[in-house]
Structure formats: C-alpha cells, structure tokens
Amino acid sequence: MNQNCKKAIKIAVVGDVHNQWEEEDGIALQQLGVDLVLFVGDYGNEAVEVVRAIADLDLPKAAVFGNHDAWYTMTDWGRKHCPYDPEQENWVQQQMDLFGEAHVGYGKRDFPELELTVVGSRPFTWGGPEWRYAKFYQEWFGVDSFADSTRRIVEAAQSSTQNTVIFLGHTGPTGLGDAPEDPCGRDWKPIGGDYGDPDFASAIAQTRALGKQIPLVTFGHMHHNLRHTKTRLRKSVDVSSEGTVYLNAARVNRIKDRDNQKQRNFSLVTLEKGQVSEAKLVWVDPDSQIAEAEILYRQPQPVVEAAPMV
Template identity: 30%
Template sequence: MIFDSSDKRIAVVGDIHGFWTWVDTEYFSKSNYDSVIFTGDLGNNLPRNTNKIAQLISKVRKPKYIILGNHDTTSIPQLLMEITNASPNIGYLSHTFHLGRYKKLIKDLGDTNICQYNLSKIGEGLSILGARPLSMGARFNFQIFLKSVFGISSYEESEKKLLELVQGLDFQKQDLIILAHNGPSGLGNRASDIWGCDFKKEEGDFGDKDLSDFIRKLSGKGKRPKVVIAGHMHHSSRKLRVKTRIWKKKEEGILYLNPARVPRIFSDKRGNIWHHHVELTRKNGVWNAEAKYLKNGTEEIFPLPEFLEREKNRIEIKD
C-alpha cells in the first residue's frame, strides 16, 4: 500500500490486562505504523504489573498515545466502591495513595502521550482528543480523583470541557480522533453491541453519556469526529451469550472502534500464539480499520483460523 503525505497508518491496541511482552514492543517499534494508540487497562489489578507493562510500552520506538482505564492507578477497594455505588466520601481514605500511583504510572510511561481532557496534533491534518479517563461505564466514576486532577465533577462539566477543547479546531483542515476508555452511549443496548452490557440479564447500553452528548452536539454543528476509539467492554461475553461483540461500527459518517479483545495474546488449539491489534488507516481522506492477528507477534498468517475470521468480521456499517 502506497501512502501520500496525508495518509496515515496507526496501530490501535485494546485493553491489555497484562497481555503484553517484549515481542509486542519490538514488533510495533519496527513496524511501519506512524503511531500506536492504547485504550488503557494495562495490568491485572496489581500496580506492579501495571507499571511493568507501562515500562515496556515506553520503549516502543514510535509516537504513543494512551488514555488510562479504570484498572490503571486504582485499587481493588476503589473498584469495589464504584461497582457497589458506595458514597464518594469513602474514597477520600484512598485518594492520597491513588495520586501516588497515578504519578508513578505517568513516570513509567516515559515519553508516551497521556490523553485525558487534552487535544494534541499527531500528524498532518490530524488531532487526537483525550476524553474522560478511568471510566468504567454506568455512572460518573472516580469523582474525587477527577475533581482533584481535572476539576471535573459531573457528566455536564465533562461534556463542557470537551467542547471547550475543540472550540478552535478547524474541522476543514483537521481530522479528529477521540480516544476514550469506555465508549459513548447510544450505539446499541444488546450484549453484542459495540458498548452493550454483557453481564446483566437485561443487557442494556453501557456507554458514557458525557461522551455521546459531546459527539451529538459537535455533529450538530457540522463538526463530526472521524474516528472514536474506546475499549473497556471486552469482545468476549462474560456469560457467553455472544462469542464476540461488534468491534467496528460506522454510523453517520463516524467510525467507532472497540479494540478490547481480551486476552489480546492467546493460543489456538494447535498451540500457535496470536497477538491482536487493530490497524487504523486514512487513505485518500477515508478512514477504515481492520483487525490484525499476528502469529507469534511477527506476521499475520492466511488463512486465519475460522474463529478469528468470525471475530474479524463482527462489524456493523450503516453508511
């Protein structure tokens, strides 16, 4: 594939949850991707695991962009408080430790660009907007932390901040990518939908209201983002009502991507090791994405096993 100066080729890595090795670091470093985007949730609950993954990511020799997930810098008690809707006041007991873990993780990520309530230019005619970090869906999460670090304490304040960040962006000259940890609401309420709930009997829409309201208001002004990237809701259903969820959806001119294939490193019945990511491209001004499965982290082998072909084709295009 031949690219002109406006074409882009970006690797998108979904929720890692401990599934990252030196093989990944070297592969992406030597690849011809322009940059690598991460949706967060680096480790598996233990801070030392998260920080180890962060250090490996920092050594990728490409421009890197990440939004922190609900498992990044938080503790198990904090997550339980969010899940059980405990009073935010209880969180003050662990806030100081949370800030310490946050600062340590930022340091371990090195030159990785942290996307969180900020707008960055990442190439010719291309900007990336970091949305609300640490989101885990259903409600406004980690209020104490977000108020302390960003001065944001509600969906409405979050939406307002995002609108302020893109106020001066020329959408005629700049394509906009939005990077979030959890996706926007309004894209389906089935377990198989891109950010649908797969762990409740009644299923439902598990997207974020502030993000969807922001996109709706932006689009109403004729300023649609080109791509929205978020993870959090894993491809494989917890209750196995669906084997894989829709991971790519195009609606009203916006490409939505959920790259959270967990685990992203896995073996098949023959013992082959596969590494998953998504290839995001802009070619002649048109954005598209394709799921990639690398055998032993080095190259994609065709034909893919049948179960991977099914995953790869779980998409929904309405345009």
C-alpha cells in the same frame, strides 16, 4: 497538503492490555509499518512497569487510562487492598508521568505530519449512566458532573490544530445500542442497557457541530467475549450516519497460544482522504507476520452506473 497525507495512514489500536505487553509487541508494530499507535487503557491494576514499557515505544502514540489503571486509588475496596503505601507512593501519578504528553485523557495530541489530532475522553472511566467516583474526579481533575466532563473534552477538541479529530476513550460513548452484544452494551445482570459514557457522546456531537471531521472513535473496556453467552462475540464496529466508524478494540486476551505459537492481536485502521477505508483485527505471529486477519469494516464503494448503450 502535507506530502505524507497523500498516502493512506495506518493506525494500530491496542485493546485492553491487562498486563499482556511484551517487547515483541513493539517489534511487531514496527514491522507492521504503522504511522500511529492508540492505546485504550487497562494496562493492569495500576501496572506502572507495563506503562513504563509502553511509554518507551518509539512510535507516534496516544493513550488513555482505564478503570483498572486506578484500581487501588478510585474505590473503597481498592484502597483497602492496596499493595503499596499511598503515603509513600502514588502509582496513578507515576503512570501519568510516564506517558507524559502521550496521555490524552481530557486533553489532545496534535499530529500535524498526519494532519490529525487525537482527543481523549474521560480518563479512568468505568462506563454507565451514573456519575461514579465523584471524589476521585474532583480531586484529580476538578470535574464534578457529566456536563463538566463534556466541557473538558470539547475544550481539548477546540484547541486542536487539525480539522480531522480522532477520539480515543476507554469506554465508548452512549448511543451505540442497548443490546448486551452491542459495542457498549451491558452483558451482566441485569442483562441489557447502554453502558457507554454520556459525556463522551455529548462531546463528540458538540465537536462535530464545531465543524471538525471525525473519522474514527475508538475505545475498549467491554471485552469481545460476552459473559452471558459463548455463542457469539460482542459487536466490534458501528458506523454513524455521518460516516464515523466506532471501533471497540478490546479483544481479550490479546496474547494467546494459537496453532502452537504465541500470537498477539492489534486492530489496524486505514485512513484515506480523511475517512476510514478499512478496519481489521490481526493476529501477529512470532516473526511479526500477520497470521490471521478479520475484516471488521470496509468503506462502501460508490456505485458506478454503466454507460448507456448507443
């Protein structure tokens, strides 16, 4: 076994950025001592300069794009309000070029030093049970349906060099519940319904059937603050019967003034022996120290039976 993988692996997941990325974020991640950084997308509305700053982060990383990252290109409304001339510039392509091999949408990035591969789901997704923006996906990726999209994701997973696969998406998969406060639940009118991606769910199931180990599936898109109520937050974590941890990392706004100082949040996931042992949300202060931590998941400890009395 690789010597590095005898120790725990610390992964930082950066939730929806929405233009909140600063030099201090990179410093904080360095100080936290993470081995890998995962970005779930929505850097801004085709925010090329934000993506450029993240691409410059000198840490092992993988990223996907969210719906806001094709905000002006994908929709009729966006094209009408586009702030640049599409005949002269292409901000979607610029973002993809900046990330290069770190962009894993419909692809993967192997990290042999960590003995894992990160596989990306459908890029630029809005979520939901309908195949939307067909023209965009045909022009950019040659994909025409959920089934075709599933195939692309599974092909990436099949090509991974490592048996341990982490899935990274913008929207999570279907199957995590249909209540509005579930990880991918619909919390706008009509209230309720599973708004995850069915192609993502199918790809995870097919990859598991290939014999790959899937300790973590992480995503964002559905913000923790719910629209229909302020009495609770969205559920962050779901755990499957196979032991896969599903983590929604979109705690927005991710940079806030807290206790009279600017703090920024990250989700930190610890992998031990190929499984998630802990996931927590942390707020980091200006000195790159953890000011507050919320445990989202801890691996249950096996019950040890007491030795019989003799």
